[in-house]
Amino acid sequence: MTTALPPTIRPQDRSFLGEEQVAVRARLAEEVRALIDAVVLTDVPDAEIAEITGQVRALTDRLGAARLGAAPMADTPIDGLIASGMSRQLGNPVTGVLNPVAPPIPFEALPDGSVRSVFTLDEPYEGPPGLVHGGISAAIFDQVLGMTAGMSGVPGFTATLELRYRRPTPLRVPLTLKARITRREGRKCWADGEITTPDGRVTVEATAMFVTPRHLLAEEADEAQEQRTS
Numbered sequence: 768m769t770t771a772l773p774p775t776i777r778p779q780d781r782s783f784l785g786e787e788q789v790a791v792r793a794r795l796a797e798e799v800r801a802l803i804d805a806v807v808l809t810d811v812p813d814a815e816i817a818e819i820t821g822q823v824r825a826l827t828d829r830l831g832a833a834r835l836g837a838a839p840m841a842d843t844p845i846d847g848l849i850a851s852g853m854s855r856q857l858g859n860p861v862t863g864v865l866n867p868v869a870p871p872i873p874f875e876a877l878p879d880g881s882v883r884s885v886f887t888l889d890e891p892y893e894g895p896p897g898l899v900h901g902g903i904s905a906a907i908f909d910q911v912l913g914m915t916a917g918m919s920g921v922p923g924f925t926a927t928l929e930l931r932y933r934r935p936t937p938l939r940v941p942l943t944l945k946a947r948i949t950r951r952e953g954r955k956c957w958a959d960g961e962i963t964t965p966d967g968r969v970t971v972e973a974t975a976m977f978v979t980p981r982h983l984l985a986e987e988a989d990e991a992q993e994q995r996t997s
C-alpha cells in the first residue's frame with residue numbers, strides 16, 4: 768500500500784513565501800488571534816454582535832477571493848523557530864505564524880541538542896476553569912518533541928505520545944517546555960519533555976516515539992537517484 772502524499776499537498780510543491788509576505792500575513796494572523804480572544808470574552812450587546820458577524824463574513828469573503836490549495840511554506844526559517852521542515856509550515860496549528868489557531872509556540876534550540884519553548888496560553892486554550900486544556904498540552908508536546916526528533920536527524924510521524932498530567936497547568940503565566948532525545952534506533956526516535964511553571968513546578972511530562980515513514984525514505988532515495996543520473 769502506498770501512503771505517499773498526492774503531488775498537490777507535498778511540501779516541496781506548495782507556495783513558498785518570502786520574509787515580507789510572511790510578515791504581512793503574520794500580522795493578520797496576530798490580529799485574528801486577538802479577535803478570537805475578543806469573541807470568546809466579548810460582552811457587547813447581541814445586536815452589535817450580529818452586526819460584527821456580518822462584517823467578519825465580508826472580511827472572510829475578501830480573503831477567500833484568492834485561495835491556495837494548501838497552506839504555504841516559508842522560504843527561510845522564521846526567526847525564533849528552529850530550521851527544520853516543520854518550522855517552515857506556516858499553517859501548523861502549534862507553531863504556524865499564519866495560523867490564528869496556533870498560540871504560536873516559539874522554539875529555541877539549545878547547544879546540547881535539547882529544545883526550549885517559553886509561551887503563555889490564555890482563555891481560548893482553557894480546559895478546566897483557569898487552566899490549560901489537556902489536549903492543547905498534548906498538541907504542543909507532539910509538535911515540540913517531533914521537532915526535537917527532526918533536529919536530531921530522525922524526522923518522523925508520531926507513533927506514540929504519552930502524557931502524565933502531574934498538576935494543573937495555569938493560564939496566563941509564562942510556561943517553559945523543555946524537550947530532549949532519549950534514544951535513537953534506525954528510523955525510530957524517542958523524546959521526552961516537561962512543562963514547568965515560573966516557580967519551577969512540573970505540571971505535565973510527556974514521552975513520544977517518532978518513526979520516519981518508510982515511504983519518505985523511499986522518495987528521498989528516488990530523488991537522490993534522479994540527481995545522480997541527471
Ligand SMILES: CCCCC/C=C\C/C=C\C/C=C\C/C=C\CCCC(=O)SCCNC(=O)CCNC(=O)[C@H](O)C(C)(C)COP(=O)(O)OP(=O)(O)OC[C@H]1O[C@@H](n2cnc3c(N)ncnc32)[C@H](O)[C@@H]1OP(=O)(O)O
Nearest residue numbers: 778852853909910913914917922923924925926978980981
Ligand atoms: C518538509 C518536509 C515535511 C515532511 C514531513 C515528514 C516528516 C516530518 C518532518 C520533519 C519533522 C519535524 C517536525 C515534526 C513535528 C511535528 C510532529 C507532529 C507530527 C504528527 O502529528 S504526525 C501525525 C500523527 N501520526 C500519524 O498519523 C502516524 C500514522 N502512522 C504511520 O504513518 C505509520 O504507521 C508510521 C509512519 C508511524 C510507520 O509506518 P512505516 O510503514 O514507515 O513503518 P513500520 O510500520 O514498518 O514501522 C517501523 C517500526 O516502527 C514500529 N512502529 C510503527 N508504528 C508504531 C506505533 N504506533 N507504536 C509502536 N511502534 C510502532 C514498528 O513496529 C516497526 O518496528 P520494528 O522495526 O522494530 O519492527
